Amino acid sequence: MWITAGTGSASGPPDWLHYGSGVLSPAVARGAIGVAAFLAVGEVIGRIGLVARNYLPPTSDVFIALWRLMTTEDFGTDILVTTGNWLLGLATAVAIGVPLGLLLGSVPKLNEVSRLVVEFLRPIPSVALIPLAVLVFGTGTEMRVFVMTFAAVWPILFNTIYGLMEVDPLAKETARSYGSGRLGVVLRVSLPSAAPFVLTGVRLAASIALILEVTAELFGGGGRGIGTVVGVAIFGSGEKDVVLAGALVAGVIGLAANLAMEAGGRRSLVWAHQPGGGR
Amino acid sequence: MKTFLARWAVLAALVALWELATWRAENPFFPRPSAIAEVIQQRWLSGPPSQLFVSGIQEDVVPSLVRLLSGWAIAAVIGVSLGLALGRSSRLDDYLAPVLHFLRAVPPPALLPVFIVLIGLGSSMQLALIVFGVVWPILLNAADGARAVPATQVDTARVFRVSRAQWLLGVVLPSASPKIFAGLRISLSLSLILMVISEQVGSSDGLGRSLVDAQRDFSLRGMWAVIVLLGVLGYLLNSALLMVERRVLRWHLGSRAQAADTT
Numbered sequence: 001m002w003i004t005a006g007t008g009s010a011s012g013p014p015d016w017l018h019y020g021s022g023v024l025s026p027a028v029a030r031g032a033i034g035v036a037a038f039l040a041v042g043e044v045i046g047r048i049g050l051v052a053r054n055y056l057p058p059t060s061d062v063f064i065a066l067w068r069l070m071t072t073e074d075f076g077t078d079i080l081v082t083t084g085n086w087l088l089g090l091a092t093a094v095a096i097g098v099p100l101g102l103l104l105g106s107v108p109k110l111n112e113v114s115r116l117v118v119e120f121l122r123p124i125p126s127v128a129l130i131p132l133a134v135l136v137f138g139t140g141t142e143m144r145v146f147v148m149t150f151a152a153v154w155p156i157l158f159n160t161i162y163g164l165m166e167v168d169p170l171a172k173e174t175a176r177s178y179g180s181g182r183l184g185v186v187l188r189v190s191l192p193s194a195a196p197f198v199l200t201g202v203r204l205a206a207s208i209a210l211i212l213e214v215t216a217e218l219f220g221g222g223g224r225g226i227g228t229v230v231g232v233a234i235f236g237s238g239e240k241d242v243v244l245a246g247a248l249v250a251g252v253i254g255l256a257a258n259l260a261m262e263a264g265g266r267r268s269l270v271w272a273h274q275p276g277g278g279r
Numbered sequence: 280m281k282t283f284l285a286r287w288a289v290l291a292a293l294v295a296l297w298e299l300a301t302w303r304a305e306n307p308f309f310p311r312p313s314a315i316a317e318v319i320q321q322r323w324l325s326g327p328p329s330q331l332f333v334s335g336i337q338e339d340v341v342p343s344l345v346r347l348l349s350g351w352a353i354a355a356v357i358g359v360s361l362g363l364a365l366g367r368s369s370r371l372d373d374y375l376a377p378v379l380h381f382l383r384a385v386p387p388p389a390l391l392p393v394f395i396v397l398i399g400l401g402s403s404m405q406l407a408l409i410v411f412g413v414v415w416p417i418l419l420n421a422a423d424g425a426r427a428v429p430a431t432q433v434d435t436a437r438v439f440r441v442s443r444a445q446w447l448l449g450v451v452l453p454s455a456s457p458k459i460f461a462g463l464r465i466s467l468s469l470s471l472i473l474m475v476i477s478e479q480v481g482s483s484d485g486l487g488r489s490l491v492d493a494q495r496d497f498s499l500r501g502m503w504a505v506i507v508l509l510g511v512l513g514y515l516l517n518s519a520l521l522m523v524e525r526r527v528l529r530w531h532l533g534s535r536a537q538a539a540d541t542t
Contacts, residue, residue: 030373038378055396116286119435123513125472127479128487128506131494136308147327151472204465207384214386215476227389247389254384 051075057241065241066248075229079184082225083253085141086213093205098198101160105194106186111161118157124152126212132220139222148212158218159201163194199265206261210254227249285444293521310500318504325449331500340508343485347474347516350409351466358414359459362421372422379418387412388476405477412473413466420462420521424455457531471513472501486512 039059046058057065069075104111126147135142167190175189191198217227218234230246233239294312301311323336365372387408394411400405428451436450465471478487486505493501 027373030370031377034374034376034378056393112282113285113289116290119517120290120510120514121540123468123471123517124506124510125468125475125513126488127472127475128509131490132308132499132502132506135499194322211386211388215388217393218388219476219479227386230389230392236394240392240396243389243392247385247393250389251289251381251385255381258380258384 001237022071051164055240058243061241062244062248065239066245069229069242069245069249078224078226079228079249079253081223082213082217082227082250085144085225087120088141089145089209090152090202091233092145092149093152093209094158094202096149097156097201097205098160100153101157101198102164102186102191102242104157105123105161105164106190121153121265124150127215130216133216134220138195139220141223143220144213144216144223147198147216148209151212155208156201157200159204160194163197164190166197167193184189203258203261204263206257208248210257212233214250247249288414307534308499310503313340314500315503315507317522318500319508322504323508338484339486339510340491342472343478344484344512346405346409346477347470350406350474351413351463351470351472354414354466354470355417355463357410359421359452360415360461362418362459363425363447363455365418366425366455383415383419387473390492391476391480400480400482405474405482408477409470410475413469416465416469417459417462419457420458420465424458425451428454429457453530457528460528464517464520467516468513471509471516475509483528 042059042062042117043057044058046061047055064070104114111212129150130143130147133143138148171189175185180188201208213225214227214230217223217225218231221231222228226246226249233242233246298312301309323340365375387438390411391408394404394407398407432450432454436446441449474485475487475490478485480492482488490502490505493505
């Protein structure tokens with residue numbers, strides 16, 4: 001599954017992604033039925049007046065609002081800003097989390113001793129840092145990247161450390177006896193063998209970072225992005241259809257990123273997916 | 280014992296370093312940790328000895344904790360039961376997976392206004408937001424764990440014709456529990472995030488509210504105090520969960536160790 005905590009199990013894609021040579025497999029058909037039912041329920045609830053229409057607009061209204069947004073040029077910029085910031089935040093988290101994880105994972109003593117500091121820092125909810133970050137960095141990209149990095153670095157760090165602990169000691173000894181230095185062993189043996197775990201961490205981090213990017217846009221104010229559009233609709237115009245359309249777009253971005261990483265991981269980490277290997 | 284001392288020594292050393300750095304920098308955005316500690320002491324730890332020196336926590340810490348724990352508990356019940364069902368029925372999984380994966384990808388704060396108009400401002404809105412935000416790791420992990428019940432256990436249960444309740448509670452749930460706990464741990468940190476978010480919008484109490492107040496007063500020390508307190512709170516909650524996990528999963532860890540011994 002997509003949220004596999006720490007265990008880094010390299011399970012395949014969900015069943016509904018198995019397209020059988022162009023023919024609709026039962027799984028895909030069922031998935032489509034599920035989606036259709038979901039949209040239909042949204043439409044019916046909005047129409048029959050179970051809740052006031054301007055409270056929870058029916059599906060069709062949301063899609064009309066989405067169309068309206070899409071046809072304005074600005075919304076394209078907002079999507080680009082959100083996606084760009086998000087990738088930057090994720091990249092920063094990877095650039096900090098993976099080297100730090102390699103260091104802590106290959107020097108167990110350091111890992112032991114720093115445990116407590118990490119345990120105090122990690123649970124601090126990054127949204128609580130937004131007011132402070134706004135004062136220090138302003139409302140722009142820097143603030144958002146800081147907030148995202150603080151939240152997203154932990155799954156990467158922990159999965160990297162965990163992956164390093166699972167490395168086959170025999171492989172490490174072999175590399176060492178062939179004359180690899182400490183760093184050489186880490187880079188040539190440990191990192192490739194821990195890669196599936198690292199990737200799981202990055203995948204987890206990606207969804208967390210997207211949540212934080214949108215939240216930082218919402219609460220930070222200023223700048224551009226999907227969260228800003230939603231924020232204006234929340235605190236200003238009160239158009240719920242725009243709010244839901246924005247949420248829809250953010251959800252689709254997150255879903256697409258997850259699928260891309262899932263596919264990319266399977267392709268680039270082939271060795272880890274052979275029967276009996278990796279894991 | 281030695282590592283225990285070393286850990287606290289490293290923490291103390293870093294705090295000392297922090298104190299020194301802020302002392303030298305004299306940046307208004309970064310108050311000294313001793314000043315932050317003073318604020319925490321005045322606000323939350325200046326009570327009479329009869330209350331264990333605790334004070335003023337009824338307005339912010341207690342409501343926050345209640346919200347966080349009840350939201351997390353509700354999410355756990357929903358997540359585990361739906362997750363087990365999805366894990367054991369591939370047909371149900373087929374129907375629901377795309378929708379669930381989409382909902383999971385939606386950033387919960389973006390749905391705040393919808394929750395607000397549907398449920399109104401107040402505690403139930405905050406609960407709903409927390410539940411919606413944290414249910415996914417539990418649900419997906421439970422489904423993953425339920426899917427992976429070892430074939431021998433499935434066959435054994437079938438041979439002995441165990442009842443449905445026994446099958447679910449005695450075979451599937453224990454087998455999925457390591458995964459479920461992993462999901463619960465992720466969700467606990469997420470609950471802390473969503474608790475703060477939900478309290479920043481239309482709440483009259485809680486730590487998120489204190490944060491907003493501090494922000495409005497431009498009280499840097501107040502903000503830092505809330506942040507530090509949240510860190511301590513998260514640490515305590517996490518430690519408690521780990522303790523429970525170690526208890527509940529003792530059989531699992533034990534059998535793991537045994538398996539490792541025999542190989």
